[in-house]
Amino acid sequence: MSTANAASKEAKAVRRYTADLSAVGEPALWGFGGALALGIILICGFLLMIFWNGITTFWPKPIEVVTLNSGQKVAGEPSRFNVYRPEGGFLAGLPAEIQQQIADNDGYAERTLYRIGNYDLYNEDFRWVNTFDVANVVRDPAFYYLERQEWGPFVGRIKSVIIDGVEQDPAALGLSRLRQEQVAARARFAEIRKIERSDIGVINHELNQLRLGLRRVELNSGADSAEYRAELTRVEQRTAELQREFDRLQAQANEIKARDARYRIVLEEVGGNTKNTQLSQIVRFYPANDLTVFQKIGIYFSRWGEFLSAEPREANTEGGILPAIFGTVVMTLLMVVVVAPFGVITALYLREYAKQGKVVAMVRIAVNNLAGVPSIVYGVFGLGFFAYTVGGSIDALFFPERLPNPTFGTGGILWSALTLALLTVPVVIVASEEALSAVPRSIREGSLACGASKWQTIRSVVLPHAMPGIMTGLILAMARGAGEVAPLMLVGVVKLAPELPIDGFAPFIHLERSFMHLGFHIFDVGFQSRNSEAGKPMVFVTTLLLLALIVLMNSSAIYIRNRLKKKFVGSQF
CATH class of the missing domain: 2.30.30 (SH3 type barrels.)
Incomplete structure (x- = not known):
């Protein structure tokens, strides 16, 4: 009998420890945890690579x-x-x-x-x-x-320096004096560019406006009308005045150029070949093997300052990217301004007003499917509808004197923002609907019981409680829109647009102009420059900046969302 009991206990022990692993779930648990850990490692490794290569790009290296x-x-x-x-x-x-x-x-x-x-x-x-x-x-x-x-x-090496037409030995001149002369030469270079771009640019703009005004009178009244002859006389008189001012500014610029040509530097490469260039063409120079730590830090931050505040040079592989930063931020914010009301209004109608049925279900299916459409398709639609159809109509109605040169009938920052708004609006609609449906029904009924109308309930009760969820949708839309490149290549982004779409001429903010974008800048420098190796450092540092801008904009939205969560802490948010 004791032997039988022992055998029975042994059999129970065997059954206890031979349970099927699929029933326990341990393999799946380890698989899920391993996949999560692998994903985190890959993401952190990628971000660390971008950060390290970007943050060390501008550190001066020895020669x-x-x-x-x-x-x-x-x-x-x-x-x-x-x-x-x-x-x-x-x-x-x-x-x-x-x-x-x-x-x-x-x-x-x-x-x-x-x-x-x-x-x-x-x-x-x-x-x-x-x-x-x-x-x-x-x-x-x-x-x-x-x-x-x-x-x-x-x-x-620096072989010699020509100061005011007199050649001097760089060793006798001294590094401090050479830096002073280089700073003065760069000031002359900046003054020349100011005259040619700003001062002469104002004259050219007014001349173009006079030409367009005369063309408008011709279209409205005819070339044989008295109005056209009077306008022609006025335009000719004003053109003569502007031409005199143009000649004066051009002479002033030529005088500075002639003075600047007397300051030159002769460089010698390691093989003995020399290069004679104007001192004003030297943006920055330093003895790479004779720098202290503080001097290296100064060069490092000087390069960062130029990168964030100047325009590109040397096929976008050097200089700054201020136009790309401005274009990315303005386009993203304009996209959010457009997509937020349309997305929220659509979600409100589908959730609060529309009668639930087959039509609404089909609309929801269509919205969900739109989120999966390739972005380049939106670019083709934006080019055909916004630029050619809407923009062409605007040109025909308001800018006939500029035709056949388009004003709004081509790619621009406005059409790019609207195209990306279409691309991201499904995300906002879905997130807003989910946020509205999560508002407890008891809150709505309490508001209605107190005598509030349906719209008052939505405006004062439902929307504030759903706002954190709506902000989540806007954050997702902002992150996707800021990084999109494919549709922008069709509706406004260009390789180089050094002038910002803001100037002193009415309407002061020119949303019809083409613009630069950080995402396209990365693509251009990394894959279309004459030397991909030379553009690699700029790719890393621009990618780092793009990620930083997205994090900054998203952090601002997340901060607002968290404030709303605290305000409505009693709700499901």
């Missing part, structure tokens, strides 16, 4: 002068290190001892990518240098890194 075994010299900033496998005829053409070294290293060799600059002399910005070709590497304090207005950076 290495590399002497090769052949006696040739290469000077530049070490950009990155690489291990590769030499193959084919290249490996066969190497000396026997180097082939043996590569064979001992499992067939791999090491090399360093140097940013040599001097594109106008070398016709390339970067050069790979194999480690086995290097005879010597030094960091010569006489080498400078010079950022130029055109042709990219120059890496080399």
Whole structure:
């Protein structure tokens, strides 16, 4: 009997510990947790890569002068290190001892990518240098890194400086005096650009307005009318006055240019070739191998200041991106201003007023399907409907004198914002409907019982309680709209638009103009520049800035949403 009891207990123990794992759920739990951990690691790794590459882009690097075994010299900033496998005829053409070294290293060799600059002399910005070709590497304090207005950076020595037409030795002149002269030269450069862009630009604008005004009179009254002849006389008189002012400003600019041409700098690259350029073309320069930590910090923040406040130069791979920042922020905010009322009103009608049935169900299905339409389709629709149809009609009605040149009948920041509003409005509608349905029915009934009308209940009770959920939809719409690029390429974004759509001419804010966008700027620099390696640092730093702007705008919306949550803490929000 005792033996039978022991066997029974053993059988129960076996049954207790041999339960099916699918019933317990442990594999699924570990799988879900592992997937979550992997996703977090990938996202954090991506953000860390963007942050590190972006934050270190503007830090000044040393210049290495590399002497090769052949006696040739290469000077530049070490950009990155690489291990590769030499193959084919290249490996066969190497000396026997180097082939043996590569064979001992499992067939791999090491090399360093140097940013040599001097594109106008070398016709390339970067050069790979194999480690086995290097005879010597030094960091010569006489080498400078010079950022130029055109042709990219120059890496080399300062051979001589011409001050007011007199050539001087840079060592005798001193670095401090050279910086003073360079700052003065940049001031002359800025003054010339102000005259040519602002002062002469005002004259050109008025001349164009006179031409358009005369054309409008011709269209309204005819070229043989008295009104046209009187307007023609006035236009000719005013044009003569403006031409005199134009000649005066042009002479003033030419005088500054002639004075600026007497201040030049002669640069010498590592091989001895020289480059003579105006001192005003040097944006920034420094002895890369003779900098203190505080000087490096100063250069670092100077580059950040230029990046955030200046316009692009050198095919968008250098300089600043202020027009792209402005275009991205204005377009996103304009999109939110448009999408918020349309999305919320549509959600209110579907949830509070429309009779629930097949028609409303079909509308909801259509709205949900619109969220999955490719963004480029919205771009094609925006170009055809907003730009060509609506914009063309506006041009025909209000700007006939400008035709055939379009004003609103082409891509612009307004049409881009409306296109993205269409793209993101399904998100706002769905989120707003969910927020409205989450408002407790008892609150609505209490308001109605107190004598409030349906609209008063919606306006004063339902909408305030649903606002945190509505803000969630706007946050999602803002994040998606700020990062979209494909539709913008059709309805307004351009590679370079250095002038902001704000000026001193009525209507002062020109929403019909094309604009720059951070997302398109990343695409252009990363995939359409003449040298993708030269544009890579700008890609990382622009991506970092775009993420920062999205986080800033979303954080502002999240702050407002949290304030609303605290206000209605008793509700489901």
